[in-house]
Amino acid sequence: MNILKFGGSSVASPDRIKKVAEIVQKKAQEKNTVAVFSAFGGVTNDLLKMAELAADEDLTYKDLLEKNEKRHLEAVKTLIPVKDQSSILSKVKNEFNRLETLYEGVYLLNELSNRTKHVIAGYGEILSSLIITEYFRSLGEEVQFVDSRELIVCKNTNEKIQVNYEKTYNNIEDFFSEHEANIFVAPGFVARNEQGIPSTLGRGGSDFTAAIFAGALNVERLTVYTDVDGMYTANPNIVPQAYSLKNISYQEAMELSHFGAKVLYPPTLQPLLNKGIEIHIKNTFRPEEEGTLISKGSQENFRWVTGITHIDSVKLVNIEGSGMVGIPGFSKRCFDVLFHENINVVLITQASSEHSICIAVKGDEAEAAKLALNEAFEVEIQSHKIKAVEVEDKVAIVALVGDRMKSHHGLSGKMFSALGNNNINIRAIAQGSSERNISAVIAKKDVTKALNVLHEQFFEVPSKELNLFITGVGNVGSKLLNQLKSQEQYLLDKLRLKVRILGLSNSRKMIFDENGLDLDKWQDLIEEGEKADQKAFFEKVKELNLRNSIFVDNTASAEISSLYSAYLGNSISVVTCNKIACSQDFQGYTRLQDLSREYGASFLYETNVGAGLPIIDTLKNLVASGDRVTKIQAVLSGSLNFVFNNYKGEEPFYKVVEAAMKEGYTEPDPKIDLSGIDVARKILILSRESGLEMELGDIENDSFLSEASLNSESNEVFFDLLKQDEPDFKKMYESAAENNAQLKYVAQLEDGKAKVGLQQVGPEHPFYNLSGSDNIVLFFTDRYSQQPLIVKGAGAGADVTASGIFADVIRIGKK
Incomplete structure (x- = not known):
């Protein structure tokens, strides 16, 4: 039948x-x-x-x-x-x-x-x-x-x-x-x-x-028809990559259904288990699909973990106190109370110190459990042997299930490592001696992230999904989006990285799409977005609470950089070419580093110095390997190098600056570059990465601009003043030419002191032949004392800056 x-x-x-x-x-x-x-x-x-x-x-x-x-x-x-x-x-x-x-x-x-x-x-x-x-x-x-x-x-x-x-x-x-x-x-x-x-x-x-x-x-068999293709590796409504299982055992099905897999009602297996009656779960609307067969064994399941499931309608009941330690029968009294109240215990965990018992019960039974336990242990509570029972809500249980888990070492470590790397805190852990189930209690808000993290870890082709939220889509941002689009397949095939852009913002509009934005249409999409608000942008990223979230800042905004601590404090990595955060006061700089370490979120800013050049990374590796920096000499402004390489005293200085702006070598406000403040910030960052505690005000800045130019309030006024100061610029050039030297804006760190300013560089110096917008850094260290370690290359421009940001994103992906 x-x-x-x-x-x-x-x-x-x-x-x-x-x-x-x-x-x-x-x-x-x-x-x-x-x-x-x-x-x-x-x-x-x-x-x-x-x-x-x-x-x-x-x-x-x-x-x-x-x-x-x-x-x-x-x-x-x-x-x-x-x-x-x-x-x-x-x-x-x-x-x-x-x-x-x-x-x-x-x-x-x-x-x-x-x-x-x-x-x-x-x-x-x-x-x-x-x-x-x-x-x-x-x-x-x-x-x-x-x-x-x-x-x-x-x-x-x-x-x-x-x-x-x-x-x-x-x-x-x-x-x-x-x-x-x-x-x-x-x-x-x-x-x-x-x-x-x-x-x-x-x-x-x-x-x-x-x-x-x-x-x-x-x-011989019971066939259950439902609206899905069987039991899945995880809830497909939460984990889009989940897929249906062909074969699982009774025990696996029991564990999965008990922990929230709603395809099968948990008691269903009771009448079938001893008689060996199979259960076939099929899709009513796609009856031709194979479905899931539940039987005595799941030999065809080659994975160590069969499925990931969760219960989100639970609460934790905590019983704690020194009066529990070494007292026989305490646990029996506790569970007798729950039995008489007809309260089912979903999960139990007890510290080896016997100082606490933590149980999970259905959410609607938690208050009854609390009242009953407080009444049963009233004497112990009043005598302060144990604390009053506490209930913790807004929690959920996630569980790994699989018959073959017991024969494989390290699964618990992988599970907890995957959760920890995404800042998912574990409140309680339970694992039976059968090793068929590992359960962890986490915050309910982290369920979606946790299930996707674990599914990625245990079920998907070795790959990693990165979820990017980008603010600033001008020169650098647009180039970055183009690079991400063109390299999408390469990243997946060669590096096993799936990069999704879920949020974009410019100064006017912002837009989000949980399924990923279409990079062929992003310009049109962002114009249809809501009004830009960087705090609201952060709140949305936080609300989505996705694994491997990365905030990318392509701006020079102080307002946006002030939000880095909020991102890092919520385990959202930050990649930025914005130098303001790393050149703020030293306490603020170190706080960002501390937050990065504390919450497991990367804070990468390679493009703060030298655009796409590996300057900061090289310096970090030197310091990490035990080398000591004795001196740094550098040309760190691609815009200033471009300007002085192209200024010959013939075409007016302001024209050369306009050309640099047009090529994207300067900030929208070129005074930031020409004043030397940008270079000062860069040498400050390198000083700090070298291990020095230094502030921006400690750096000597010998500016070649007049006071009036430095204090100008608009680009229009600034360029008018550059025109007036043309004789001074011409005189600087002629002086260098007479000495057979080149004008270079040099940053230097030596003996714990840093300075920036325009210098005449002779033919024997490595800086002399530096062309275009190139940057160059000379690292003198204990190991490189005679011949410095040199990093040289294009140090400005939207393409190379975007590529540097891209490289930082990849670093996070490969972490």
């Missing part, structure tokens, strides 16, 4: 019921078939909601009741020919009349008992099964309605359902020995207690009903 079960989504509409009927009819051609049905999708929720409204004396329950009655009557009229409708319409109306009477009673008494709630909740399955039975008759099928309430007997009527299997199996065997039909239709979820009062098998109990029939009739 075939046993089939169809969930609420499978029978949510007449069209879906027709699809289900085709599946049942096809199966019935092979052998007699029992089809167990849930209520129409959403009906059980409505039934319980109406009961609560009635108990609150809210008459709007009548509107909802009328809506549900209309839905069922319309289903009858759509599915069944007019000539065959009268009988079933009468049955449906009778059931709704009974429901109306029940709701009136609840309304008048202003009371909703547990018994009444169970009776009401089961009507959805009764109604759907009656209608579907009549639909099969209209198709000419030999069909028999099976009232599950007359067959399945429960030992109690509360939410902790226990089935009296002996009576139930006898009832089912007797029924099927006395009745013959090609198709049997049975409502799931419903049962009765030993006193004959209608009850239910708990939410999701239709699976359990089908399993009970399968166990009683000793079939």
